[in-house]
Amino acid sequence: MPTITPLNRALILINVVVFVLQSLTGGPEASMINALFGLWPPQAGQFGYPEFHVWQLLTYGFLHGGWAHLFFNMFALFMFGSDIERLFGSRRYLFYYLACVVGAALMHLIVTAGGGGVPAQVVGASGGVFGLLLAYGMAFPKRTLMLMFPPIPMPAWLFVTLYGIFELVMGVTQTASGVAHFAHLGGMATGFVIIRYWRARARARR
Numbered sequence: 001m002p003t004i005t006p007l008n009r010a011l012i013l014i015n016v017v018v019f020v021l022q023s024l025t026g027g028p029e030a031s032m033i034n035a036l037f038g039l040w041p042p043q044a045g046q047f048g049y050p051e052f053h054v055w056q057l058l059t060y061g062f063l064h065g066g067w068a069h070l071f072f073n074m075f076a077l078f079m080f081g082s083d084i085e086r087l088f089g090s091r092r093y094l095f096y097y098l099a100c101v102v103g104a105a106l107m108h109l110i111v112t113a114g115g116g117g118v119p120a121q122v123v124g125a126s127g128g129v130f131g132l133l134l135a136y137g138m139a140f141p142k143r144t145l146m147l148m149f150p151p152i153p154m155p156a157w158l159f160v161t162l163y164g165i166f167e168l169v170m171g172v173t174q175t176a177s178g179v180a181h182f183a184h185l186g187g188m189a190t191g192f193v194i195i196r197y198w199r200a201r202a203r204a205r206r
Helices: 006-024 032-037 056-062 067-088 090-112 126-139 156-173 181-205
Strands: 144-146 153-155
Touching: 006 032, 006 056, 006 067, 006 090, 032 056, 056 090, 067 090, 067 126, 090 126, 090 181, 126 156, 126 181, 144 156, 153 156, 156 181
Parallel strands: none
Antiparallel strands: 144 153
C-alpha cells in the first residue's frame, strides 16, 4: 500500500467531509448540496429540475451518491494519486486532477446534449480518478495491477487500455444505465492531452 501524499490526503478528506455534509442535509440522493453543486445539464431548468451553473463543472466532482460510490472512488484516489503527485509535484498534480474533473463534465454534457429524455444529475470524482488512472498507465506502464473481479494481474498499460475500451463499449451501447461512462472517458482524454502537452514542452526545452 503506498504512503499517501499531502495533497492526495487533502483531496480524500475533502470528499469525505462533503459526503458527510450531504448526509446531514437530506442524504446523498436528495441533499440540498446536490441541487446546487451537482452537475445538471443546461436544459434541466426547463423540466423543473435545478438550474445548471458553471461552477458545477468542478463541484460535482466532490459529491457522491452513496457510501459505495465514495469508497471506490477514494480507494482509487488513494492507490494511484500519491504516485502521480510525487511524479508531477503538488501544484501540477492539483491542476491535472481538477482539469480532468472539468474535462469529464464537458465530455458528458456534449455527448448527452442531443439525447433527449429526462435530465439526469451527475456526481462523483470518477472523472478525476480516470485521469489519474490514465496518468499512472502512461508513467508506470510495466507495473502490475490486479483486477478485483476476476483477480487477474496485468501490466498497468494493458489495464488502462482495456478499461478505456470497456468504458467506450458500455457508453456506446448504454448497457449500464446510471453510470456516466463518457465522463470517465472525458477524464482520460483530458489527462492524455495534458500529459502529451507537458511532454512536448519538456522536449522543446531540451
